[in-house]
Amino acid sequence: MNVDRFRLSLAGAGIAVMTAMAAAPALAQSDLPAGVSALLDDAAAEGTVSLFVSSDARTAEDEARLEEAIANDLGIDIDIRLVGGAPDPVYVQQLVQQHNAGVGVPVDLIVTVPTLLGVLNEAGAIAATDWAALDANPEEVAEQVHGLFVAEFARPIFYNTNLLKPDEVPTSIEELLSEKWAGRIVTAALPDVFSPWAIGLGEDKTLEMVETLLVDLRAGIAPAPAAIRTLVESGEYPIGFGIRISGDQIANNSPVAYAPIKAPLVPRFAGVLEQSSNKNAAALVAWWLSQTENGQTLSAEVLEWPRHTTPGTDLYELSKLTDGVYSAPAEWWMTKGVEAGNAVARLLQDI
Template structure:
């Protein structure tokens, strides 16, 4: 039995919020700054109300006059988009990159101190939801947001890409005809030692658990099903490592893998795929959006708005080049015709500990894989 060692963001987020406190409105006892700067609001409102070439031309002129943009991100693939943006426009982009928890902590600390250090945040959904709940974002509106998949049009922020959880297999080890039509089939003892789960996939687990309950199973039945699956599984920390181990034949199937990690391996000629020949992918796929939010106290609001527009237009090709699923559907949509479900963001925000504890209980029945 593996030790109960689940690393999840929820505990980190709770600690960060407790340590930093919430940003406060101007005039408060601790001297915190307003969450929305009056100039930023004026600029955002002006261009949010425009569309088409009129918006683009006016926004480019205003953004280039500002001449700067500050972005905080946890996305390691954002460099290509930033470079393309800088090549197209006369705007200097300053990027701070850390993991998603570091980005969150930095933003909350700056907000508490009344320091406007960043114009736009591009990171994971969990951290964006926290910042949105704290009232730090300003609405982003317009035709480019309207083009985003409905699952990516969040209350406080807008998705530019999706993490898509898929079932992937090593084609040298597992025939397509062997695969079940649902992950429920991996509870069969014949899969002992042949499958993998990821240590931190609480969001995927929550979505799939809810899906099976909605299909008519009791919560107790779903819990036992997942425990049976975990008993057969090698538990891996990290999706990149999981893709590497699947490629190396350490197991035959990964049941909650990122589609972009798998697709990159497929394109590189490794014997892995999430679209096995001759059969449909195991469904449903689980979607979790990641994206960006405009800071309400942005020093460079026009540049931030222009970058958001760019993310959802030209930037979508850069996202596709990294094998990721963009938030704007395209002609060769990789999700077309497939059954998808979404991670319930409110559920994860309000009941994270419940899912952390339950998933930790489930995966401790698996075998911790050696990296």
């Protein structure tokens, strides 16, 4: 796929997801796994699920769309409350402190990266949900952290289409790290922006990449990953490193597009909080988001939690543009991913 065609595909991604959602049939009650059907009465009695959505802003309309779809698919009413807060690492530490203090937690369900789910699980703050009993895909269950795969995010490279023509855009990490782009790239100096690249590059080459970007190429440093989007869209920098193009940018046809450089994906896993009083409803919502067509579509459309395998999403288009993506199982994130993150953190302190 050439870059011009990709821009058109990306601009239509939101429409494609909405069309897929409208076309997906409601689940028949008789088609539900026995373990899921067994949860319905207790989940309906609990009636509420508070879901952490990181620092993203969500609306009552977003909650209503999820509630309507769950009612159509599962035949029960669940009051969905989308709870925003601090970035995931900070919020997870708050949950650990609340758990250790024995106070009630503000959410029933969290969807985050495996390493942070591991922090919660090590503190005893994640319930030992039996996802296998719900007939979840075994390849999407992270038993070591009691998590269920829901979605992904990427750490790609993107660019301002008003400033760069498609044939001017770097097509490999090697091209990106050339002196040509000195002072023209913006990123965020955070370990988790760079450590996922160790999936494809290995830890040593990832560290070399970070040092080249920040020292040799004097990359601009955004205060947070989300700010990279604004700095590139505004034209202050032609190239951004380390965050997806946002749903709003796609909807507004903003002058941004992905560079054709294979990028790493970071999985998001759902975990039910141990202190939740709505464990059945939380497990049911997590299962629905993860294991059903409508759930996956609404995860991408409403929560901006896509999978690269879901047609119509920007990650799907990115994977086609770059002929694949870098990905790794949960076990990698709990071992080599942690090691890579620690190594990048040490390097950032020294730079």
